Amino acid sequence: MNRGALYHRHKQNWAFMYDDAHVRVRLRTARGDIDEAVVCYGDKYDWHGTECRTPMTIRLSDSLYDYWEADLAVGTRRLSYRFLLGSGRERIYFGERWLGEQPPEESFGNFEYPYMNPDDAIRPPGWVKDAVFYQIFPDRFARSGAVAAGTFEPWGSAPTKQNAFGGDLSGVLDKLDHLTALGVDAIYFTPLFQAPSSHKYDTENYYAVDPQFGTVETLKALVEACHARGIRVLLDFVFNHTGSRFPPFQDVLERGPASRYADWFRVLRWADPDTGVSLVYETFGYEADLPKLNVSHPETADYLLQVASYWLREADIDGFRLDVANEVDHRFWRRLRETVKAVKPDAYLLGEIFHDAMAWLGGDQLDAVMDYPVRDLAIKFFASRTIDAETFANIVSQQLAMYPQQVCEASFQLLGSHDTARLLTLCGGDEARMRLAVLFQFTYIGAPCIYYGDEIGMSGENDPDNRRCMVWEPEAQNRELFAFYRDMIALRRAHGALRGGGIRFLHAPAGGSALAYERYAGDERIVVAFNVGEQPQTIRFASEQSVAGDEAGGETWVEAWEELRTGEVRLPDGGGLELPLGPYGCAVLRHRV
Ligand code: ARE
Incomplete structure (x- = not known):
């Protein structure tokens, strides 16, 4: 041993x-x-x-x-x-x-x-594992008629790091039917508080909706309209740093160590007009415009906690996406959790962390993190095809073993965001590969999130190209892809085993491009199989490979989603299952109980 x-x-x-x-x-x-x-x-x-x-x-x-x-x-x-x-x-x-x-x-x-x-006990909000999110970048999603023509770039022209397109919250309100038709029931908005840039990660005023997007009243009306449709709303908060226009930082620039906000930031060296030495302070990622906040200072922490509490009470939001969560101290997250859960016990605290996040997920800080590690694997297996099925299954399993089950169920599953190139682009424009990745996303553990526009076939390289304006002309939208996403949401909603319970890989050979796993919860079992290669493949399972260990043959398996069928399922006499999969083929089978 x-x-x-x-x-x-x-x-x-x-x-x-x-x-x-x-x-x-x-x-x-x-x-x-x-x-x-x-x-x-x-x-x-x-x-x-x-x-x-x-x-x-x-x-x-x-x-x-x-x-x-x-x-x-x-x-x-x-x-x-x-x-x-x-x-x-x-x-x-x-x-x-x-x-x-x-x-x-x-x-x-x-x-x-x-x-x-x-x-x-670690108790993420119960609704999260059943939710399907949709991410909106407010400047680029929809521009309402209220926005004065000519103030912004023409809708649909090329985004740069600086330009703005006039998207607003009334525009989102006008387009809620799109989200309802798709079937999502939660929205994640990237920041919408007042800030000079188009992405708004450089907060100037934590208490104001950016005037381009609307007012507190517009936000409240939008959240209310979402709630009326059963859609929850998650806002992005930046507590790691502010924008340089944040008044306390301006005060520090003006008054130096005499500023009453001197301890709100992490100043490394004060400016000295006599020697010409300039102010040096910590920032997010060496960006001078994004001074890092000192949340160890009680006043700073209290201020930010009040901000969180204000938006919960004022706009009745359902959760927080917390920017750069891994660079803010644990004590602050514990206090934030107490503050937030006291107002809304089932609010979702989602951190942006790109690596092992167990230190934040013990039940006393965040509820979940954005699952960039699994996204990275999915991109490599389904999109760029740079890893084989065995590597994919091994590392996904290792990731799952790193967390308690309920944390995995509440994790935020994404295949792209405003920080990555778009999925279709990473698939080289090949929609067949993209569909397989999406099937994985919707049959894996954790709440899936669709980056706006992916569902109608938008492409885009890294920032800023991944933030193009949403395409609204029906003839320019890929409606078949939209229908596929709608079906994937419906598939996930139809089966509890896809939203909770476990996963077990059944077929993931070294060097292989075919993959199969089983999702199981209670009596329900779903097998999902993929062929990410150009050659047809047949996946064979022996009965004993099934998690429950009982008969996987006979008449006990039925197709859970016939539209996905790519070959005739065979049930050999000796038990087990044979799944012939064409190029880029897939199948979803359900164990009939
Ligand atoms: C701008 C330009 C970029 C340029 C950058 C640096 O657009 O092209 O590269 O400046 O000069 C926001 C804006 C960005 C902006 C940035 C700085 O959205 O457009 O970039 O501000 O002004 C790491 C962090 C993670 C962070 C990503 C971007 O860990 O927290 O980098 N993500 C959040 C938001 C961003 C936001 C900020 C933070 C700042 O989601 O949108 O940027 O508030 C690996 C590492 C990760 C790393 C990841 C991505 O996997 O493990 O740590 O994330 O790569 O780079």
Whole structure:
């Protein structure tokens, strides 16, 4: 047995309350190394009277490790536990402070989940896993009739880093039918508070809607209209930095260390008119226009918390997308969570973090992050085709094992944003590849988000080309693609197993371009299969490959979405399943229960 590969520790992604009555424990072992894993658990105050055993199953595997899981019902809410591992004839016990063939008599040295305090449970808002988001960049989505002609660039001309097109919130209001027809039920707006740039990440006034976009009243009317249609609204807040026109920063520029806002920013060196030395301060990414806020200063933190509270109460928004969340201190996020959840317990706190975000997702700070790591893999597998199915499945599995299940369910799944080139462009303009990526997005764990215009076939390279004006002329829109997106949303809504529950890869060969996985929750199981290559392929599953381990043959599988069918599904006599997939083919099958 490869003992060096064994890993477990309590809390975080290794032992967490998935619901109020269960602790899910996860154990890492070297891939393919162990035949059997069992959790021995009980109450440490009555170990001999309560000790019981539950077998674990491998739910995920990456290139190096298997991840075993078991859900433990803990009657006394106190959990002491150790693992019994078997490989060939070898049997060892694994605890927090020992490893060996004989476990200690008592529970001393076991792992502990000391008490299942309800307040320690990680509880992202329940609605998120069922939601489908649509991202709007307000300057480029829609311009209402109220905007004076000639003030802005002509709609549809080429975006540059500086120019503005006059999009506004009334324009969004006029276009809500588009979103309803598509079927989305949440909007993520990039910033709309007053700021000089077209992207508005350089906040000048946190309390005002940018005059180009409208007023507080327009925003309130828009949120109300969205709510009436069952659409939730998420706004983008920039608390890491401000714009240089933010009045407290202007005051610092004017008064130097004498400014009452001197501690609001991270000044490294004050200007000295005598020596000609100029002011040096920390910024976002070396951008002089984006001075970094010092949220460790109580006044600054209080100010920003009041901003959050104001917009929740005033405009009844449903969540916050938090810019550069990984560069703001944890203490501030804890305070923000308390502030926000006190006003609206099911508001969604979504952080922009591009890497391992467990340190923010323990239930006391953010609810979720934008899943750029999985987006990156999806782009490489479906769009640029620079990784094979095995690499894709391994790294996706590794990502899933890094978080508690409920955190994965509430994550924000995107294939593109205002910070990336557009999906269709990354697919080289090939719509077939794009559709496969979108099918993945809508059958994977986490709430999908459509970047405005992707659904009607817009293309665009990196910023600023990815921020072109939305195309509204019906003849210039790809309506078949729109119908496909609408179908994908409907498919996801029709099956709980696509929105919650687990995922298991069934077919992901090294060097391969065909991929299949199963989504499962309760009795429901959905198999999704793809061929991202130009050659036809047939994927074969043995019955035992199915997660539930029962018959995957006979008449138990039906097509969940016939429009996607690319070949005749075959059910061989000996059980199992055969899926012939044409070039860029795919299939979605449902287990009939
Ligand atoms: C402008 C120009 C760019 C130019 C840049 C630098 O448009 O072409 O490259 O200036 O000169 C906003 C605007 C941008 C603007 C920027 C600065 O939207 O258009 O860029 O302000 O003025 C990292 C951060 C992440 C950040 C991205 C952009 O971690 O937080 O970079 N994203 C947010 C917003 C942006 C916004 C800002 C932050 C600033 O979503 O829209 O930019 O408020 C890797 C790394 C990531 C890195 C990522 C993307 O994966 O791991 O850390 O993200 O690449 O670069």
